[in-house]
Amino acid sequence: MPLKRSSLSRRSLLLGGGALLGGLAGCGVPAAYIPPGERAAADRSARDKRLTWANWPLYIDTDDERPGRRPTLEAFEERTGIAVEYVEEINDNDEFFGKISPALMNRRPTGRDLIVISDWMCARFVRLGWVQEMDRGRQPNVTRYLDPLLRSPAFDPGRRFTVPWQSGITGIAYNRRALGREIRGVADLWAGDLRGRVTLLSGLDEAFALLMQGDGVDITRWTADDFHRMCDQVEEQVAKGQIRRFTGNDYIKDLSSGDVLACQAYSGDVVQLQADDPDIRFVVPEEGAELWSESLMIPDLARHKANAERLTDHYYDPGVAAELAAWVDYVCPVPAARDVLASSSDEETASLAEDPLVFPDAAMRERLVIARDITPKERTEFAGRWNGIAGL
Incomplete structure (x- = not known):
């Protein structure tokens, strides 16, 4: 019997935000x-x-x-x-x-x-x-x-x-028709015509790697300095009103409705969105993207x-x-x-x-990287800083 692709909606990843459960989850007691x-x-x-x-x-x-x-x-x-x-x-x-x-x-x-x-x-x-x-x-x-x-x-x-x-990719999704141009990298999210129409993922573990890659960081060996430099840049964009909000999987609704023109997104979600709206595009940025x-x-x-x-x-x-x-x-x-x-x-x-x-084709595979994870010693400090920016 031939394989038949289901038309039912698939699971959107509900990745947690990195809460520290009594200190145990964040550090190896x-x-x-x-x-x-x-x-x-x-x-x-x-x-x-x-x-x-x-x-x-x-x-x-x-x-x-x-x-x-x-x-x-x-x-x-x-x-x-x-x-x-x-x-x-x-x-x-x-x-x-x-x-x-x-x-x-x-x-x-x-x-x-x-x-x-x-x-x-x-x-x-x-x-x-x-x-x-x-x-x-x-x-x-x-x-x-x-x-x-x-x-x-x-x-x-x-x-x-x-x-x-x-597996999946954290990259950038955008509406090509509504925006009227292509997005190629993380820096494109900070363009003037996207002011107030950009969302980022709220969870530290989901958001940080792609944003670091946009800054040219090798995410297999990133450092605390790399992390804080990335946070400085995001804080600057928040202050300018560039970022509409930080989201979980509800970015799907924002992108579909047109309230948002570009956002951090998961590849699997975009495959599903494209079935209804072919103008939705997914980008693995030129600087690379995280494979998780x-x-x-x-x-x-x-x-x-x-x-x-x-x-x-x-x-x-x-x-x-x-x-x-x-x-x-x-x-x-x-x-x-x-x-x-x-x-x-x-x-x-x-x-x-x-x-x-x-x-992923050969060209895309060359730009996919598994990020070094956040260590227990780093988590409390980094989660505190990121959650303050994201309003968590």
């Missing part, structure tokens, strides 16, 4: 750290064919005729005999951190075998020792097909503890680790990855899925293989 030898529990996978997977809402393929069905997940269950309890319970990174951190810091199981959170939050879990190293011997597809751009972020060299679920991921992790004391590793590898089969990509519209972490989509008999699905916001 020594008592909370779990050493490697204390992270695993007896694995029941061989005799107990099931697992529990926590994910975000609307972040997996469903059947258009029967929305309660999830074809790629059901295919895994049928092939392996492993029953998956799929729970759409993650709506915000910080909120979910607060939900499961008491169990993890007190060395108790969370009741979940697999979770999906944003990489900047994954970094906290890795530093705290709250996730288990995956066995790549059970994951030949991950080993073979994971996008080279995503293989070794600073917080998890070699991706030992995390595997990208979906939301990743799969196996928390400490998970009871079905091997089953979770097999499920993770299932989604790295190019055919399965293609089916998922045709639904969610984010950057696919499996480049080999492109050929699968291109061969589809469904014209709309086949066209997705040529969409650089799902499969």
Whole structure:
């Protein structure tokens, strides 16, 4: 059966704003750290064919005729005999951190075998020792097909503890027809004809990297001086009235209505907006843009680790990855899925293989970078400064 691209709306990433939950989320409290030898529990996978997977809402393929069905997940269950309890319970990174951190810091199981959170939050879990190293011997597809751009972020060299679920780009979206010209870089946001018609993302972790890149900073090794220089520039634009406001995903409404002409945006959102308005454009600036991921992790004391590793590898089969990509519209972490989509008999699905916001082309890939994450020591100072600017 050919792949058929869903026309239903996809999930807009609800990335959290970096709240410091009792100081624990922002700094590795020594008592909370779990050493490697204390992270695993007896694995029941061989005799107990099931697992529990926590994910975000609307972040997996469903059947258009029967929305309660999830074809790629059901295919895994049928092939392996492993029953998956799929729970759409993650709506915000910080909120979910607060939900499961008491169990993890007190060395108790969370009741979940697999979770999906944003990489900047994954970094906290890795530093705290709250996730288990995956066995790549059970994951030949991950080993073979994971996008080279995503293989070794600073917080998890070699991706030992995390595997990208979906990826995306933080860039600039704008209305080409209403603006009457192209936008090529971050500096273009500060042009006079955009005064009061620009928005930036409110979350520190979502906003800072692109703005630094606009200042020529290598975001794989940025410094505190780079950060504060960027904040100085944003404060100047706020004082001039250039920036209309700081937003979460509600920038989508502002851009669609015409209240805003240009904004920081996520690539997956723009793919969806373009379906209704082809004048909406997405730009990876000439200076570069941030490539980010939301990743799969196996928390400490998970009871079905091997089953979770097999499920993770299932989604790295190019055919399965293609089916998922045709639904969610984010950057696919499996480049080999492109050929699968291109061969589809469904014209709309086949066209997705040529969409650089799902499969970035060679020129775009050269400008995509994974940012160095904010360290625990930096977070309190930097969040305080940024939140003051953004009015949080």
